[in-house]
Amino acid sequence: MSHSPLRVLILGATSGIAEVTARLYAAEGARLVLAGRNAARLQAIAADLRLRGASAVDIAQIDFVRDDARQAWLGLLATHGAFDHVLIAYGVLGDQPTAEQDSAAAESIMAANFTSPAQWSLAVAEDFERRGSGSLVVLGSVAGDRGRRANYVYGAAKAGIAALIEGIAHRFAGKGPRAVVVKPGPTDTPMTAGMKKGGPLWATAEQVAVIVRRAADKGGPVQYAPARWRLVMLIVRLIPSAIFNKMNL
Amino acid sequence: MTGFVDTDQLVSWGRVLRARHDLARPAFLDELPALLHAGAASTGKVLAGGLRRSYGDSCLNADGALIDVSALDRFIAFDPATRLLTAEAGVSLAQVLACAIPRGFFLPVTPGTKFVTLGGAVANDVHGKNHHGAGTFGRWVRALTLLRSDGSHRELTPEDESGLFAATIGGLGLTGVIATVTVELQPISSSHMATETIPFANLGEFFRLARDSDAAHAYSVAWIDCLASGDDLGRGLLTLADHAAEGPLEVAGRQGPSIPFDFPEIALNRYSIAAFNRLYHYAGAAKAGRRVVSYDPYFYPLDAIRNWNRLYGRRGMYQYQSLVPPEAAPEATREMLRTIARAGTGSFLAVLKTFGAVASPGLLSFPREGTTLALDFPNRGPETLALLSRLDAIVREAKGRLYPAKDGRLPPDLFHAGYPAAERFAQHVDPGISSSFWRRMQS
Numbered sequence: 001m002s003h004s005p006l007r008v009l010i011l012g013a014t015s016g017i018a019e020v021t022a023r024l025y026a027a028e029g030a031r032l033v034l035a036g037r038n039a040a041r042l043q044a045i046a047a048d049l050r051l052r053g054a055s056a057v058d059i060a061q062i063d064f065v066r067d068d069a070r071q072a073w074l075g076l077l078a079t080h081g082a083f084d085h086v087l088i089a090y091g092v093l094g095d096q097p098t099a100e101q102d103s104a105a106a107e108s109i110m111a112a113n114f115t116s117p118a119q120w121s122l123a124v125a126e127d128f129e130r131r132g133s134g135s136l137v138v139l140g141s142v143a144g145d146r147g148r149r150a151n152y153v154y155g156a157a158k159a160g161i162a163a164l165i166e167g168i169a170h171r172f173a174g175k176g177p178r179a180v181v182v183k184p185g186p187t188d189t190p191m192t193a194g195m196k197k198g199g200p201l202w203a204t205a206e207q208v209a210v211i212v213r214r215a216a217d218k219g220g221p222v223q224y225a226p227a228r229w230r231l232v233m234l235i236v237r238l239i240p241s242a243i244f245n246k247m248n249l
Numbered sequence: 250m251t252g253f254v255d256t257d258q259l260v261s262w263g264r265v266l267r268a269r270h271d272l273a274r275p276a277f278l279d280e281l282p283a284l285l286h287a288g289a290a291s292t293g294k295v296l297a298g299g300l301r302r303s304y305g306d307s308c309l310n311a312d313g314a315l316i317d318v319s320a321l322d323r324f325i326a327f328d329p330a331t332r333l334l335t336a337e338a339g340v341s342l343a344q345v346l347a348c349a350i351p352r353g354f355f356l357p358v359t360p361g362t363k364f365v366t367l368g369g370a371v372a373n374d375v376h377g378k379n380h381h382g383a384g385t386f387g388r389w390v391r392a393l394t395l396l397r398s399d400g401s402h403r404e405l406t407p408e409d410e411s412g413l414f415a416a417t418i419g420g421l422g423l424t425g426v427i428a429t430v431t432v433e434l435q436p437i438s439s440s441h442m443a444t445e446t447i448p449f450a451n452l453g454e455f456f457r458l459a460r461d462s463d464a465a466h467a468y469s470v471a472w473i474d475c476l477a478s479g480d481d482l483g484r485g486l487l488t489l490a491d492h493a494a495e496g497p498l499e500v501a502g503r504q505g506p507s508i509p510f511d512f513p514e515i516a517l518n519r520y521s522i523a524a525f526n527r528l529y530h531y532a533g534a535a536k537a538g539r540r541v542v543s544y545d546p547y548f549y550p551l552d553a554i555r556n557w558n559r560l561y562g563r564r565g566m567y568q569y570q571s572l573v574p575p576e577a578a579p580e581a582t583r584e585m586l587r588t589i590a591r592a593g594t595g596s597f598l599a600v601l602k603t604f605g606a607v608a609s610p611g612l613l614s615f616p617r618e619g620t621t622l623a624l625d626f627p628n629r630g631p632e633t634l635a636l637l638s639r640l641d642a643i644v645r646e647a648k649g650r651l652y653p654a655k656d657g658r659l660p661p662d663l664f665h666a667g668y669p670a671a672e673r674f675a676q677h678v679d680p681g682i683s684s685s686f687w688r689r690m691q692s
C-alpha cells in the first residue's frame with residue numbers, strides 16, 4: 001500500500017461526510033474518483049483534493065437514483081480499473097410528513113437510501129468477491145436502529161441497507177474483501193442544515209470521517225460514529241414501547 | 250428564511266457580547282448569492298463572517314443575518330512559480346500552512362492565531378510580527394472575488410481604480426462577501442524559526458532595541474510584564490526571528506487540550522494572570538538567548554490551548570489594541586502602562602511592536618507607522634470600561650487609533666478621529682450589509 005496509491009471510489013462525493021473523508025484519503029496520497037450528480041461541485045472538490053495531496057482525482061457524473069447501478073459500475077471499472085475502497089455516502093433525509101401522504105416522496109427516500117445503494121453494493125460485491133479483495137463502506141444511520149415517528153421512512157431504508165451490508169459482510173467472511181456499514185448519529189452537515197445544533201448528541205463531519213476511513217481497514221461489519229452510539233442505541237432498542245411511545249423523539 | 254437558522258447567544262472571541270442571529274453555513278460557493286439576497290431582503294442587514302476570532306462586535310450582526318463562510322474551505326489553485334494561492338475565503342490559515350509548508354512556502358503575513366479564515370484576514374487586513382518589513386496581509390493579496398447584495402459579482406485586483414479593492418481590504422466585511430482570495434506566499438527553506446530573545450529593563454530600552462535590530466530580522470515582537478511598575482515599568486523581552494535557513498519542512502500537528510467550559514471568575518486573579526503570563530512566555534520562544542523552534546509555538550503559542558478565551562469566565566474579556574504615531578509613541582506607551590499598573594488589574598498578555606513605514610492598502614487598514622500595544626483584560630464591568638476610557642484618552646491625545654477587530658466598545662468619535670478615510674470608505678459599503686460594529690459607529 002505504501003508503494004502504489006490506494007484507489008478509492010466515492011459515491012456521493014459532494015456529501016459533507018464524504019468530502020471530509022476524501023480529504024483523509026487525499027492526505028494519504030490516494031487516487032480518487034468522485035461520483036455524484038453535480039459536476040461543478042465535484043470539480044471544486046477535486047481541485048481542492050489535488051492540493052491536499054491526492055495523487056490523482058477524477059470525477060464521474062452519476063445520478064444514483066436515475067442511473068442503473070450495474071451499468072454505471074461497469075463503466076467506472078472500464079474507465080478507471082479496479083478500486084481498493086468504495087465508499088457509498090449519498091442519501092437524502094426527506095420529509096416524513098410529506099412521505100406519509102405522497103407516495104412519490106416516500107419512493108424517493110427509499111430509492112436514495114435503500115434501493116440504489118443496495119444495487120450498487122451488490123454490483124461492487126460481485127467484483128470484490130471475484131478479486132478476493134476490496135473494502136466496501138456504506139453510510140447507514142442510527143435512525144435505522146429503531147423506527148420513530150419523526151423519520152421512519154428514512155429509518156426503514158437505513159435499516160434495510162444495514163441488513164444488506166451485514167449480509168454482504170457475512171458472504172465475504174474468510175474470502176478477503178470487507179463490507180462495513182457505518183451508522184452516524186446526528187452530524188453537522190448540509191443534510192441537517194435547518195436544525196439547531198450543538199450539545200452532546202451532535203458530531204462534526206470530521207469526527208465521523210475518521211471512523212469511516214478506519215472502517216475500510218479494520219473493525220466489525222457494523223460501526224457507530226461516534227462509537228458511543230452503539231451503547232445508546234442498544235438502550236434505545238430496549239426501551240419498552242409503552243415508555244417509548246411517551247417519549248418525544 | 251431558507252438556509253438560515255435562528256441562533257441565539259452567538260459570541261465573538263471576547264465573549265462579552267451575546268446576540269441573536271439568523272445564521273447560515275453554506276457548504277458550496279454557489280449557495281452564496283441566494284443567501285446574500287435572502288438575508289438582505291428579509292432582515293435588511295446581512296454580514297459574512299469567518300471563524301469569529303475577532304474579539305468585539307465587528308464580526309457580529311445582532312438581530313440580523315450572518316453567513317458563516319468557514320465551510321467554504323476549498324483550495325482552488327496553487328502555482329509554485331508565481332507563488333500564487335487561490336482559495337475559497339473560508340480556508341483557514343492553518344489549512345494554508347498544511348498545504349504550503351511541505352511545498353516550501355509560508356504565509357506572507359500571519360496574525361497570532363492560525364484559526365483565522367482568508368476572508369477574515371483580508372477584511373481586517375491583519376498584521377503580524379513582520380509588519381516592519383512585509384506590511385499587512387492585504388499587501389500580498391493579488392485578487393479577490395466579491396459578491397454584492399444586488400447580485401453582482403466583482404473580480405478585484407490591486408490595480409482596481411474604483412476604490413472597491415482598497416475599501417474591501419480591511420473593510421470589515423461591509424463591502425460585500427469575499428468569495429475567493431488570491432494571495433502571494435513566501436518561499437521558505439525550513440519550517441523552523443531561528444529566534445533570539447533579548448530582555449530589556451524598561452521602555453526606553455525597548456525603543457532603542459527595536460530601532461537597532463528590527464531591520465535585520467524578518468520578525469520582531471516584544472512581550473511586556475504589565476505587573477511591573479516604577480523603575481521597572483515596561484520591563485520585558487524582545488524576540489527577533491527569521492525563517493531558519495536549514496531544517497525540515499514539517500507541518501506542526503499537535504492538538505493541545507481544550508478548555509471545555511467557562512472558568513469561574515475566581516480562577517482569574519493576579520496570581521493566575523502572572524502564571525499565565527509565564528506559561529505564554531515559555532510556550533513561546535521567549536526565553537532569553539538564541540533558539541531554533543518550530544513555527545507553530547513561535548507564531549501561535551495560544552493555539553496550543555483550544556478555547557483559551559474561556560479561561561476568562563462567562564463575562565468574557567476585552568482586547569485593547571492601540572496604535573500611536575512614532576513621535577508620540579514613547580510617551581503615550583509609557584502613560585498607558587502606567588495607567589494599567591496603577592489600576593492593578595493586570596493584563597494576561599501585553600504585546601508591543603513597532604510597525605514599519607510600509608503603507609497599508611486598505612482605506613480602513615489599522616496598521617500604519619508607529620507603535621502598537623495589545624492588551625487583554627478580563628471583563629469586570631464598569632471598572633474595566635473606566636480603565637479602557639482612560640486609555641482611550643491617551644490614544645486620542647496621541648492622535649492614535651484602535652483596532653476594530655479587537656474591541657467591542659471603541660467609541661465612535663475615536664473611530665472617526667483615528668480613521669479619517671472612513672467617510673470615503675462609507676461610499677463603498679454594500680447597502681444590504683451591516684454589522685453590530687458599523688451600526689454602533691453610525692450612532
Ligand SMILES: Cc1cc2nc3c(=O)[nH]c(=O)nc-3n(C[C@H](O)[C@H](O)[C@H](O)COP(=O)(O)OP(=O)(O)OC[C@H]3O[C@@H](n4cnc5c(N)ncnc54)[C@H](O)[C@@H]3O)c2cc1C
Binds near residue numbers: 262299304372422423
Ligand atoms: C489569539 C488571537 C491572536 C490574534 N492576533 C492577531 C494579530 O497578531 N494581528 C492581527 O491583525 N489580528 C490578530 N487577531 C485578530 C484576527 O486575526 C482577526 O480578527 C481576523 O480577522 C479573524 O478572522 P476570522 O476568520 O475569525 O473572521 P471573523 O472574526 O469571523 O470576521 C472578521 C471580519 O471579517 C469579515 N469577514 C470574514 N469573512 C468574510 C468574507 N468571506 N467576506 C467578507 N467579510 C468577511 C467579518 O464580517 C468581520 O468584519 C488575533 C485574534 C486572536 C484570537
Ligand SMILES: NC(=O)c1ccc[n+]([C@@H]2O[C@H](COP(=O)([O-])OP(=O)(O)OC[C@H]3O[C@@H](n4cnc5c(N)ncnc54)[C@H](OP(=O)(O)O)[C@@H]3O)[C@@H](O)[C@H]2O)c1
Binds near residue numbers: 015036092191
Ligand atoms: N448528517 C447526519 O446527521 C447523518 C446522520 C446519519 C447518517 N447520515 C448519512 O450519511 C450519509 C452522508 O450524509 P451527509 O450528512 O454528508 O449529507 P449531505 O451533505 O446532505 O450529502 C448527501 C449527498 O447525497 C447526494 N445525493 C442524494 N441523492 C442523490 C442522487 N440521486 N444522485 C446523486 N447524489 C445524490 C447529494 O448530492 P447533491 O449535492 O447533488 O444533492 C449529497 O451530496 C448519508 O447517507 C446520510 O443518510 C447522515
